Amino acid sequence: MAIQRVAILGSTGSIGVSTLDVIRAHPDRFQVVALTAGRQVERLAEQCLEFKPLIAVVTDAVGASRLSDLLREQHCTTGVLYGPEALVSAVLNSDCDTVMAAIVGAAGLAPTLAAAKAGKRVLLANKESLVMAGDLFMQAMKLGGGELLPIDSEHNAIFQCLPADFTSAPQASFGVEELWLTASGGPFRNTPLADLAMITPDQACAHPNWVMGRKISVDSATMMNKGLEVIEALWLFGLPLEKIKVVIHPQSVVHSMVRYRDGSVIAQMGQPDMRTPIAYGLAWPERIDAGVAQLNLTQLSALNFAEPDLERFPCLNMAFTAARAGGTAPTVLNAANEIAVAAFLDQGLPYLQIPAIVEQTLDQIQVSPATSIEHLLEIDAQARQLAGKLVTQVSSR
Numbered sequence: 001m002a003i004q005r006v007a008i009l010g011s012t013g014s015i016g017v018s019t020l021d022v023i024r025a026h027p028d029r030f031q032v033v034a035l036t037a038g039r040q041v042e043r044l045a046e047q048c049l050e051f052k053p054l055i056a057v058v059t060d061a062v063g064a065s066r067l068s069d070l071l072r073e074q075h076c077t078t079g080v081l082y083g084p085e086a087l088v089s090a091v092l093n094s095d096c097d098t099v100m101a102a103i104v105g106a107a108g109l110a111p112t113l114a115a116a117k118a119g120k121r122v123l124l125a126n127k128e129s130l131v132m133a134g135d136l137f138m139q140a141m142k143l144g145g146g147e148l149l150p151i152d153s154e155h156n157a158i159f160q161c162l163p164a165d166f167t168s169a170p171q172a173s174f175g176v177e178e179l180w181l182t183a184s185g186g187p188f189r190n191t192p193l194a195d196l197a198m199i200t201p202d203q204a205c206a207h208p209n210w211v212m213g214r215k216i217s218v219d220s221a222t223m224m225n226k227g228l229e230v231i232e233a234l235w236l237f238g239l240p241l242e243k244i245k246v247v248i249h250p251q252s253v254v255h256s257m258v259r260y261r262d263g264s265v266i267a268q269m270g271q272p273d274m275r276t277p278i279a280y281g282l283a284w285p286e287r288i289d290a291g292v293a294q295l296n297l298t299q300l301s302a303l304n305f306a307e308p309d310l311e312r313f314p315c316l317n318m319a320f321t322a323a324r325a326g327g328t329a330p331t332v333l334n335a336a337n338e339i340a341v342a343a344f345l346d347q348g349l350p351y352l353q354i355p356a357i358v359e360q361t362l363d364q365i366q367v368s369p370a371t372s373i374e375h376l377l378e379i380d381a382q383a384r385q386l387a388g389k390l391v392t393q394v395s396s397r
Helices: 014-024 041-051 061-073 084-092 106-117 128-144 153-161 193-198 214-222 224-237 275-283 314-325 329-345 353-364 373-395
Strands: 004-009 030-036 055-058 079-082 098-101 121-124 147-150 176-183 244-248 254-260 265-269
Touching (some): 004 014, 004 084, 004 106, 014 030, 014 041, 014 275, 030 041, 030 084, 041 055, 055 084, 098 275, 106 121, 106 128, 106 329, 121 128, 121 275, 128 224, 128 329, 147 153, 147 275, 153 265, 153 275, 176 224, 214 353, 224 244, 224 329, 314 353, 329 353, 329 373, 353 373
Parallel strands (some): 055 079, 121 147, 176 244
């Protein structure tokens, strides 16, 4: 069996660390050839010393200098690059055949798109590639001839519950009626609405089930994360929006479900541990040990499901609205949310103002067709600038 050569975009984040954990357990199957990170230089240096990739990428020259010094001290020969173009180089110049796309935010779009065009196996944990540029990204995957495997636990679960050739054959013959994306509801699903005004960043980042980065944790609390996943599902599985549902499932044991015409509902279940979908993506179509504890059904007291409260989670409703509008609307939604969440985490914006900033930004930027990556990046920049101004107005009150 040939060793799979893996590039990890976002290796110091939670997905990247879990990916390395799975790879560490299977040295006979996987080789790390490229690692990229933002500003966690020391952590990236430790990863480079252990896995010895050909290329390591950081955000800027200062980080690159620091990383080079750390690696030189340990006689590590990994090449160090920096900047957005270097992320693309990590995909194209590392001789990888598999790319874990785990950079959070719009910064992950260009290298993930490069991986698609180059015909790599793309393990997609970067929502923005499909939220911002779903049509363009799926076209790139088709032209490149590579494999696209979703890593988000919900989409990975649906992928496992669908027939193997669902996305490449006439779908009517499969009898799929609905896709059900499960959501934990985050830390505030039972918090009185009046108390949400006083939520702090630390409270929002304390997810009850999953270990995630701070930005994604806030998105889970507002359920914007689930809204972005709805838009992703549109592109991944090709079903109309009315066939994609969201259901609150606090236990995070059922990771998503597919309802069929004959009344069957097929669900994928497991521990709330991202190593399961990561291992599935790395080894597909085989299954390997992910290092995850087995699910013991006899120890489960209950599995509960409920409709999401859109008054509590207005971000989810806005995501559905953006999905219906199409074109550049999802790009604006994502950009405004990134700015608002960053402002909240920096203590400059109240929690309840996150959806307000996103809504105002959506209202003020006209929707247009998504014609090119360059156009989408222009809209992304425009939305970020507007959202930043709106944040400043709120903070100065």
